[in-house]
Amino acid sequence: MKLIEYDLEEQSLDAILDSVLEIASLESIRVYSINYSNHALAQKHVRGANERTYPVPKEMFQLVENAGRALVLNEPSFVHSGQTYGKQDPENGTEVYIPLKKTLDLKDYCYGLAVLVSAEQVDESGFLKDPELCALLRKANSWLSAEDDAARRRESMMQIAYMLCEIIDGKEPYLISRLFNMAYWGIRIARHMGLGDEEIEKLQVAVLMHDLGKIYIDESILNKRGDLSETEYGIIKKRVIYSHDIAAKLNELFVIDDLPEIILCYQERMDGKGYPNGLKRDQIPLISKILGTAKAVSSMLSNLSYRRAKSIPEVVRELKENAGSQFDRKVVIAAIAVLAEEKKENQDAFGEIGIFANLSITLKRD
Numbered sequence: 001m002k003l004i005e006y007d008l009e010e011q012s013l014d015a016i017l018d019s020v021l022e023i024a025s026l027e028s029i030r031v032y033s034i035n036y037s038n039h040a041l042a043q044k045h046v047r048g049a050n051e052r053t054y055p056v057p058k059e060m061f062q063l064v065e066n067a068g069r070a071l072v073l074n075e076p077s078f079v080h081s082g083q084t085y086g087k088q089d090p091e092n093g094t095e096v097y098i099p100l101k102k103t104l105d106l107k108d109y110c111y112g113l114a115v116l117v118s119a120e121q122v123d124e125s126g127f128l129k130d131p132e133l134c135a136l137l138r139k140a141n142s143w144l145s146a147e148d149d150a151a152r153r154r155e156s157m158m159q160i161a162y163m164l165c166e167i168i169d170g171k172e173p174y175l176i177s178r179l180f181n182m183a184y185w186g187i188r189i190a191r192h193m194g195l196g197d198e199e200i201e202k203l204q205v206a207v208l209m210h211d212l213g214k215i216y217i218d219e220s221i222l223n224k225r226g227d228l229s230e231t232e233y234g235i236i237k238k239r240v241i242y243s244h245d246i247a248a249k250l251n252e253l254f255v256i257d258d259l260p261e262i263i264l265c266y267q268e269r270m271d272g273k274g275y276p277n278g279l280k281r282d283q284i285p286l287i288s289k290i291l292g293t294a295k296a297v298s299s300m301l302s303n304l305s306y307r308r309a310k311s312i313p314e315v316v317r318e319l320k321e322n323a324g325s326q327f328d329r330k331v332v333i334a335a336i337a338v339l340a341e342e343k344k345e346n347q348d349a350f351g352e353i354g355i356f357a358n359l360s361i362t363l364k365r366d
Contacts, residue, residue: 030115064113068101089117095115168214171215183208186294189335189338193290193330292327
């Protein structure tokens with residue numbers, strides 16, 4: 001008997017695409033996939049020496065999607081069914097357009113397009129017959145297919161969450177308007193802090209889902225004009241746990257890392273006086289901190305039934321006063337910078353009038 005070492009670790013997509021570049025002597029590979037939020041083709045991956053951004057080849061995508069076959073293009077352009085098609089860059093020797101499908105069935109859904117670029121012209125009939133190249137392209141397609149599945153699941157989750165928000169909006173008017181405002185401020189703060197697209201996507205989903213627990217709260221409490229009793233406030237606070245539980249259930253089908261935890265922690269405070277678990281400082285996820293700050297900024301800039309909207313200087317003053325206790329200091333610094341940019345942009349556009357990102361609405365309770 002002999003024990004031997006073996007490696008089950010899969011190659012990353014970038015590594016696979018780099019191998020394709022090397023084996024086929026390509027200059028670059030560009031991968032386009034469907035963005036399910038607007039159902040448009042968008043560039044997703046680029047590898048190789050030429051990482052320029054070209055216009056999305058929509059017409060070529062439709063052509064190879066309908067044909068169900070790859071297209072090897074050596075000439076600068078050609079005419080098909082009365083329509084002219086051309087290379088993304090006429091200087092390229094060859095461009096190969098490969099429709100991305102989950103199976104070889106011509107009727108199967110086409111979720112994207114791979115464009116392989118060679119500086120020199122290649123053999124049109126033999127280019128895609130190399131066994132090693134075809135094996136790598138199949139591996140790449142498996143990765144890209146999994147990405148597409150995840151993207152479709154995320155969009156389905158967003159649609160379900162939005163539908164639940166519309167139900168709550170019937171109980172608590174202007175909820176959806178508030179969510180758009182929160183997303184606006186949250187995304188600007190996150191970008192100012194240097195967060196990447198993946199983290200910002202988590203933030204966007206968390207904004208949409210953070211108050212879904214209100215679906216379990218009685219309308220009379222949600223819309224009460226006077227002060228809440230201690231019992232009523234306790235019920236309101238439970239919405240965070242309810243929202244976490246809803247997000248956790250949805251996340252079993254539509255996986256976004258850490259989403260339930262982000263939603264559970266957005267009402268926590270740096271000094272540990274928040275809820276539901278009294279977490280402090282680094283125990284609170286960064287996206288939760290941004291979410292809580294964006295919610296506060298959005299609320300302060302909104303007209304409520306019991307107070308007027310605050311001005312940007314008033315919001316800045318309140319953020320400074322609560323930095324380190326309620327809010328994370330780094331998030332506050334980013335929020336103040338964003339508010340300063342907003343004020344300047346509004347003054348440049350509207351002089352002394354000025355407007356805020358928020359809709360001019362009156363809310364019953366935040």
